[in-house]
Amino acid sequence: MNQSRSEVAAETGLMRVPSERISRLMDLVAELSLSVAETVRSPDLEGLELSHFETAVHRLMMIVHEVQDAATDMRLVAIDDVFKRLRRMGRELERQTGKKIEIQTIGAETQIDKLVADRLYDPLLHVLRNAADHGLEPPADREAAGKPATGRITLTASQVGSEVRITVEDDGRGLNRARILAKARERGFFAPDEEPEPAALWKVIFKDGFSTADTVSNLSGRGVGMDVLNTTMNQLRGRIVVDSSEGKGTRVALHIPVSLAFLDCIILRLGSQLFAVPIDVVSEILRPEAQKLSGISAQNGAEVYLWRGGSIPVCRLSDFFAGMSNGAVQEHAGDQIIVVFQTAGGPLAVPVDEILDRQQVVMKPLTGRLSHVRASYGCALLGNGDVALVLDCERLLQAGGDR
Numbered sequence: 001m002n003q004s005r006s007e008v009a010a011e012t013g014l015m016r017v018p019s020e021r022i023s024r025l026m027d028l029v030a031e032l033s034l035s036v037a038e039t040v041r042s043p044d045l046e047g048l049e050l051s052h053f054e055t056a057v058h059r060l061m062m063i064v065h066e067v068q069d070a071a072t073d074m075r076l077v078a079i080d081d082v083f084k085r086l087r088r089m090g091r092e093l094e095r096q097t098g099k100k101i102e103i104q105t106i107g108a109e110t111q112i113d114k115l116v117a118d119r120l121y122d123p124l125l126h127v128l129r130n131a132a133d134h135g136l137e138p139p140a141d142r143e144a145a146g147k148p149a150t151g152r153i154t155l156t157a158s159q160v161g162s163e164v165r166i167t168v169e170d171d172g173r174g175l176n177r178a179r180i181l182a183k184a185r186e187r188g189f190f191a192p193d194e195e196p197e198p199a200a201l202w203k204v205i206f207k208d209g210f211s212t213a214d215t216v217s218n219l220s221g222r223g224v225g226m227d228v229l230n231t232t233m234n235q236l237r238g239r240i241v242v243d244s245s246e247g248k249g250t251r252v253a254l255h256i257p258v259s260l261a262f263l264d265c266i267i268l269r270l271g272s273q274l275f276a277v278p279i280d281v282v283s284e285i286l287r288p289e290a291q292k293l294s295g296i297s298a299q300n301g302a303e304v305y306l307w308r309g310g311s312i313p314v315c316r317l318s319d320f321f322a323g324m325s326n327g328a329v330q331e332h333a334g335d336q337i338i339v340v341f342q343t344a345g346g347p348l349a350v351p352v353d354e355i356l357d358r359q360q361v362v363m364k365p366l367t368g369r370l371s372h373v374r375a376s377y378g379c380a381l382l383g384n385g386d387v388a389l390v391l392d393c394e395r396l397l398q399a400g401g402d403r
Contacts, residue, residue, distance in 0.1 A: 022075050029071045030362040033064050034381055041384050072259045079157045080108035082121050086128055093132040100139055100150040101132055110157035112164050113259050116236055123229040127168045127252050135172035135250055164258055169251040175244040202242040206230035237377045239394050263363050267356040270317050274388035276361055276380040281393050284340040305349035312347045315396055341393040348397050
């Protein structure tokens, strides 16, 4: 007997569920994961002969991971909602700038955590306004340069591995290197005779209050928009990559984790302190020869590690987190393991005492006074009840350079 149309609709239709309920479910799944891990690793089980126990534990952990994935998927939404709101700004931007602007979107079906989507609109709007106000030229200037009179801004989203990449790209005049460098030198970010690489120079546009605009408009010029973007990205465990070509345009790429709830990490130990680092950023783990750790680099007086025919900076975690450790940190290079992290600024070598495990951890943000802990996303609750500090390798590299 054929099902009625209403019955089919009931089976395949959508349900409206408040996001608070899904967040509650995510919290319960996280607690379930921790409880299961704590139970199967209980010291009370040591020495007991339990037949088929390992098989049962493996099956249980597989089910928990599937429940985690299912709960995470429930909070994913298409980024199209954010893109639609940004597209609607097109005519308003045309009216305020007097320019012809076309906004295109690619990959609007890409899924992202709703908590992330809810916080992306304002930062992306700042980037869009900057592109329209500073990036795109007036129609007469574009035609004189051999470009179409209508400027184009392209919003693109795609999932690559465990992160979503969102780009805002315009075909305008590009960033003014000379002007940005002059302002950066004026603010003391670079020495008067220093010529930074493009990647290092573009980072200054995210500094609080940084602006090269001579006048303040309704769209930009206050020097707060890009700082808001940078702050939001740090809170979302994301990173920003800027690329610009003079006369061709600028591309701002945001790299954001698909989900904020669970994180696949490698657990590290230095002294008595535990650290967790997202597995995606780990490039290599090795035990160095003593002579490969050089105490002084001829370039900038910093410690470096000789790696693959070149040298990369070394970051000692004890320089930043020693105060959080209950025990003395032993830093004998020959006894330590080097973990090479891949960051937007290049590889970074971090010596640790031990690699403990690979775990899918439950992330908890640091709040209150702990929110100011440097180079950290938050804390990770491990299966045995321990707490590890989750390292933000991008900020770790920056903090090392600022010391």
